[in-house]
Amino acid sequence: MIKSLKVLHHPLAEPLNQLEILEAHSKDTSFREKLGLYGMFPLRSSGIDILQINVGKMCNQTCKHCHVDAGPDRKEIMSRQTMEQCLEVLKNSDIGTVDLTGGAPELNPDFRWFVEEIKKLGKHVIVRCNLTIILANKRFHDLPGFFKENKVEVVSSLPGFTRDRTDRQRGDGVFEDSIKALQMLNQVGYGAEGSGLVLNLVYNPAGAFLPPAQLALEKEYKAELLSRYNIIFNSLYAITNMPVSRYLDYLLSSGNYERYMDKLISAFNPAAVSNLMCRNTISVGWDGYLYDCDFNQMLELQVSTEKSRHISEFDLQALSNRSIVLKQHCFGCTAGAGSSCGGSIAD
Numbered sequence: 001m002i003k004s005l006k007v008l009h010h011p012l013a014e015p016l017n018q019l020e021i022l023e024a025h026s027k028d029t030s031f032r033e034k035l036g037l038y039g040m041f042p043l044r045s046s047g048i049d050i051l052q053i054n055v056g057k058m059c060n061q062t063c064k065h066c067h068v069d070a071g072p073d074r075k076e077i078m079s080r081q082t083m084e085q086c087l088e089v090l091k092n093s094d095i096g097t098v099d100l101t102g103g104a105p106e107l108n109p110d111f112r113w114f115v116e117e118i119k120k121l122g123k124h125v126i127v128r129c130n131l132t133i134i135l136a137n138k139r140f141h142d143l144p145g146f147f148k149e150n151k152v153e154v155v156s157s158l159p160g161f162t163r164d165r166t167d168r169q170r171g172d173g174v175f176e177d178s179i180k181a182l183q184m185l186n187q188v189g190y191g192a193e194g195s196g197l198v199l200n201l202v203y204n205p206a207g208a209f210l211p212p213a214q215l216a217l218e219k220e221y222k223a224e225l226l227s228r229y230n231i232i233f234n235s236l237y238a239i240t241n242m243p244v245s246r247y248l249d250y251l252l253s254s255g256n257y258e259r260y261m262d263k264l265i266s267a268f269n270p271a272a273v274s275n276l277m278c279r280n281t282i283s284v285g286w287d288g289y290l291y292d293c294d295f296n297q298m299l300e301l302q303v304s305t306e307k308s309r310h311i312s313e314f315d316l317q318a319l320s321n322r323s324i325v326l327k328q329h330c331f332g333c334t335a336g337a338g339s340s341c342g343g344s345i346a347d
Contacts, residue, residue: 002062002171004071005246012249013069015300021252022243022328025261031330038270043279043324045292048316050281052099052294052341053086054078055111057286059103060136063170065204067244067298070103080110082288083117085311090121093316099281099341101128101294106140119150126153128341131181132174144181144188153198154190155237155341156182159206161224169206182231191232199233202343204241208256210267210336211238214344237343240264242295242332264331272338275345278324284311292324294341295332301325 005013012018023030035041057074059066090098098118105111105127118125127147134143147154158178159169166175182199185191190199201221205211218236225231241247243261251257278292282303288311291297305322308315338345 001072002064004062004073005069005249007071007073010249012245012252015298018244018248019299019301019327021248021257022261025258025328029265031326031328034265034268034331035273035326038273040270040273043273043276043326045320045322045324046279047320048093048095048280048282050097050099050277051086051090051095051284052101052281053284054101054103054286054294054297055083055105055108055114057103058107059130060107060133061104061130061171061174063246064250065169065206065241065247067242067247067295068103069245069298074103076286077108078110078286078288080113082286082311083110083114085288085314086284087114087117087121089311089314089316090118090123095123097124097126099126099128104130104133106133106143112146115146115150115152124153125150126155129154129156130170131156131158131178134181134184135177144184144190147185148188148190148197151196153200154185155200155202157202157204158182158221159203161221161228179229179231182225182233183229186230186232191234200235200237201233202237202239204239208251208254208260208263210240210263211339211344214238214337235343237341238337238339239341239343240332240335240339243329244295244298261328261331264335267335268331269334269336269338269346272334272346275338275340276324276333277340277342277345278333281341282319288312290314290319292322293333295329296325296327299327299329301327 056077057070059070062071160166163175189195190197283291283297290303302309305318308318
């Protein structure tokens with residue numbers, strides 16, 4: 001089994017070491033300075049529409065590109081007490097969407113309870129499901145039915161519509177189990193027109209390059225998955241790999257780091273800035289601390305609001321007007337067509 005960077009005591013398991021490497025590669029232009037050239041600095045929140053909650057770093061997979069450094073050997077799991085604090089925030093705000101992620105969020109023992117409690121508040125729930133968890137153990141086989149019952153939007157990674165590409169990135173046997181899980185989701189209605197059951201897939205590059213055009217790739221995925229496996233889905237999200245954690249390790253060990261960072265910086269697209277996910281999202285760590293996005297969370301860059309840095313002291317007004325914490329990895333979200341947890345963000 002591939003071990004996480006943390007368990008290996010790898011230098012890149014420390015966020016400060018990652019930041020030191022990233023900040024050294026400024027090429028005479030920091031991300032802040034780049035925004036300043038376009039009159040976009042400081043970058044501020046436009047309000048909070050989405051609460052993205054990482055309920056734990058434990059996962060049944062150890063993917064080579066994972067910016068979370070998740071895996072079976074990670075033990076960080078959100079407690080029910082922290083979940084209750086999240087629920088209190090949701091109860092007292094107009095935040096309409098809750099995006100549950102991990103690791104494999106389903107491995108949190110309170111996952112189903114949490115989903116049901118969020119739904120009672122009338123919120124839309126997104127679950128970042130890695131698909132293989134559905135087949136990992138008998139107790140997860142009914143997840144498609146549970147998702148349907150709670151009208152959960154399912155977002156799942158599928159790096160390719162062939163076995164080789166997917167297994168190289170996510171591990172041996174992942175592609176076969178992913179296909180079976182997608183078919184199970186289709187069987188209960190996910191992806192079907194008019195069902196209201198949304199199934200979206202995620203593509204991210206296997207190497208040190210930017211993703212292709214999202215719409216064209218979506219058409220190809222839909223045609224291939226339908227013809228090969230009779231699988232349907234709603235949308236495909238093309239997401240840029242961020243130079244964080246395991247993917248940063250890959251870039252450095254393969255000799256691609258300098259070239260990849262140059263590519264991100266040279267592909268900066270100011271049209272992507274207004275739709276950056278950090279502007280309308282708050283990311284909640286497994287321990288309740290708050291971040292501008294999932295990537296800042298993994299680099300332990302807490303929000304700038306000093307008196308509201310934990311879910312227990314959530315100040316909606318302060319957080320809705322906060323200045324976003326920026327570092328060199330932010331070039332990943334503004335390169336080319338831009339990137340967010342919902343795919344491309346610029347034409």
